[in-house]
Amino acid sequence: MRIQINQLTKTYKGDVHALKGIDLDVPTGMYGLLGSNGAGKTTLMRILAGLLRPTSGTVRLGGDDVTTKEGRLAVQRTLGYLPQDLGVYPDLTARQFLDYIALLKGLDERSVRRRRIGELLEVVALGEHADRRLKGYSGGMLRRVGIAQALLNDPRLLIVDEPTTGLDPEERIRFRTLLSHLAGERTVLLSTHIVEDVAQTCRHLAVLAKGRLVFQGDVGSLVARANRRVWTVVTSGAAPSTGRIVAALPHGSGMRYRVVAPVPPDPMAQPAEPTLEDGYLALMEAAVPA
Amino acid sequence: MIATLRYEFLMQIRRPIMWIVYGLAFAVLVAAMWPGYRTLDLGSGGGHDPKPAMLASAKLTMSLLAIVYGCLLADRLIRDRRLGVAAILDASPSNPGGRLVGKYLGVCGATAVPIALVFFGRAVVYTFTEGKAETLAWALAVFATVILPALIFLGALALAGPLLIPPLVFRVLFVAYWFWGNLIPADMMPTLSHTIFAATGDYVEYGLFDRARPDGVVYGWPDAALNFLRPAATPAVAVLWMGVMVALAAAILLLTRLHAARSES
Numbered sequence: 001m002r003i004q005i006n007q008l009t010k011t012y013k014g015d016v017h018a019l020k021g022i023d024l025d026v027p028t029g030m031y032g033l034l035g036s037n038g039a040g041k042t043t044l045m046r047i048l049a050g051l052l053r054p055t056s057g058t059v060r061l062g063g064d065d066v067t068t069k070e071g072r073l074a075v076q077r078t079l080g081y082l083p084q085d086l087g088v089y090p091d092l093t094a095r096q097f098l099d100y101i102a103l104l105k106g107l108d109e110r111s112v113r114r115r116r117i118g119e120l121l122e123v124v125a126l127g128e129h130a131d132r133r134l135k136g137y138s139g140g141m142l143r144r145v146g147i148a149q150a151l152l153n154d155p156r157l158l159i160v161d162e163p164t165t166g167l168d169p170e171e172r173i174r175f176r177t178l179l180s181h182l183a184g185e186r187t188v189l190l191s192t193h194i195v196e197d198v199a200q201t202c203r204h205l206a207v208l209a210k211g212r213l214v215f216q217g218d219v220g221s222l223v224a225r226a227n228r229r230v231w232t233v234v235t236s237g238a239a240p241s242t243g244r245i246v247a248a249l250p251h252g253s254g255m256r257y258r259v260v261a262p263v264p265p266d267p268m269a270q271p272a273e274p275t276l277e278d279g280y281l282a283l284m285e286a287a288v289p290a
Numbered sequence: 291m292i293a294t295l296r297y298e299f300l301m302q303i304r305r306p307i308m309w310i311v312y313g314l315a316f317a318v319l320v321a322a323m324w325p326g327y328r329t330l331d332l333g334s335g336g337g338h339d340p341k342p343a344m345l346a347s348a349k350l351t352m353s354l355l356a357i358v359y360g361c362l363l364a365d366r367l368i369r370d371r372r373l374g375v376a377a378i379l380d381a382s383p384s385n386p387g388g389r390l391v392g393k394y395l396g397v398c399g400a401t402a403v404p405i406a407l408v409f410f411g412r413a414v415v416y417t418f419t420e421g422k423a424e425t426l427a428w429a430l431a432v433f434a435t436v437i438l439p440a441l442i443f444l445g446a447l448a449l450a451g452p453l454l455i456p457p458l459v460f461r462v463l464f465v466a467y468w469f470w471g472n473l474i475p476a477d478m479m480p481t482l483s484h485t486i487f488a489a490t491g492d493y494v495e496y497g498l499f500d501r502a503r504p505d506g507v508v509y510g511w512p513d514a515a516l517n518f519l520r521p522a523a524t525p526a527v528a529v530l531w532m533g534v535m536v537a538l539a540a541a542i543l544l545l546t547r548l549h550a551a552r553s554e555s
């Protein structure tokens with residue numbers, strides 16, 4: 001499902017400009033939305049999910065306008081949404097919780113619902129815990145319940161808001177791999193401030209900073225933003241004073257620094273191969289001077 | 291709506307705290323109202339006549355358990371947002387108004403179950419101790435006309451109130467409201483007691499079931515303030531009172547829906 005966003009703004013009460021004129025076109029497949037805390041990711045996703053009305057601008061999802069009542073209903077029928085601060089009813093079991101959400105999503109036929117819930121519990125590897133109350137679940141398990149509820153109606157658009165925050169490394173990797181598998185014929189919009197998650201799963205991404213879109217394109221071209229801007233400096237003296245230090249490792253009697261800077265931060269600096277994280281930092285450096 | 295009703299009922303009826311609080315309140319009820327609760331005689335015609343006895347039972351039961359009912363409902367509506375479930379519910383293609391009604395019916399239904407058990411339990415016991423089978427018919431009639439309208443109104447009030455104030459504060463105010471607006475005599479201070487807006491079924495008692503006042507006076511408190519809200523207790527006014535309860539509940543739910551729709555933005 002294609003997402004077309006035009007001149008989208010959102011101003012909260014108290015004159016908080018969370019989105020300041022976003023133009024974005026999201027194709028089918030896995031799409032990353034990067035941005036630091038407060039960049040406006042959640043605001044954008046809540047608007048896409050029909051939970052929040054934009055202040056101005058248009059949002060079309062597969063041809064439906066989410067700002068109209070009919071459009072929102074049409075979108076919500078084919079939408080899976082995993083909110084950032086996901087909650088569940090602690091006194092229900094996973095199976096009951098999913099059954100309730102499935103009913104709300106219009107899976108009226110009991111046998112269909114049961115089968116679907118059974119399948120999804122296997123997909124997220126919760127089959128054997130399905131009849132335990134959710135209050136006993138770990139954070140990672142809850143996140144998997146969250147993705148299972150989002151998938152109940154086999155959505156064409158899956159919106160996941162910072163799904164890997166707070167998960168341990170293994171669970172994080174398992175989760176983002178699951179998300180990659182889910183892309184394919186659907187659009188998966190993944191928001192995060194963890195660059196690595198996007199690097200490992202998305203070919204296309206957009207970067208939000210303070211309510212503005214500062215990048216939109218494929219991963220390669222964001223990496224390219226850091227071309228000839230990443231340096232390695234080995235020194236036993238003071239740390240380089242120009243640019244942004246992204247890594248510091250003890251090296252012999254001194255330190256080895258990895259620095260993102262437009263010019264060599266040190267006469268001895270060696271150019272290094274950029275990563276997506278470097279590209280992101282270079283972009284942020286350019287967009288919002290530190 | 292049906293789905294919400296079912297699951298909200300399930301979650302509330304399973305809550306151990308609900309049964310514990312009701313259990314304690316029932317113990318207090320029996321202890322505090324002992325002679326009255328044993329004889330079901332509140333001074334107007336003896337406890338051996340099933341009709342006044344069931345009216346007395348309803349009055350005694352509600353005097354205390356209505357407080358528990360209101361307090362147990364106070365967190366139910368705001369819980370979705372607190373728990374973080376609201377976003378998932380709102381992102382589903384379901385109708386928010388239907389969900390509100392489903393929640394209202396489900397949680398109020400579940401929270402009313404212990405009250406019904408206490409009331410009908412007492413009626414069954416009475417049926418055997420007094421050997422009067424018609425008690426059960428009276429019990430049913432009293433429940434439907436005295437207790438149910440009150441629960442309908444109080445349920446909406448207790449669900450929606452905590453949207454405006456924290457549930458803990460609401461509970462304190464609810465208890466105060468219950469005593470001030472329903473239990474104290476009308477001539478003690480300006481109060482809603484015995485008015486058409488009171489949640490006690492006085493109008494049904496006096497207007498529909500022809501219960502005489504204990505002091506033999508017709509329905510009314512000559513020296514009380516707000517007497518314009520206390521029309522004479524006739525059958526028509528009794529029916530009107532039930533309508534008022536239902537209408538108030540509907541109005542509160544409607545306002546709740548509008549409030550939610552507005553804060554959506």
Ligand SMILES: Nc1ncnc2c1ncn2[C@@H]1O[C@H](COP(=O)(O)OP(=O)(O)OP(=O)(O)O)[C@@H](O)[C@H]1O
Binds near residue numbers: 041044
């Ligand atoms: N309900 C609200 N009322 C007022 N301001 C809000 C509201 N929600 C968010 N904001 C503000 O809007 C801005 C964007 O917030 P948003 O939650 O969209 O950012 P985010 O990119 O999701 O951040 P994070 O990574 O911390 O989740 C922030 O400045 C935030 O303080």
Ligand SMILES: [Mg+2]
Binds near residue numbers: 043084161
């Ligand atoms: Mg966020």
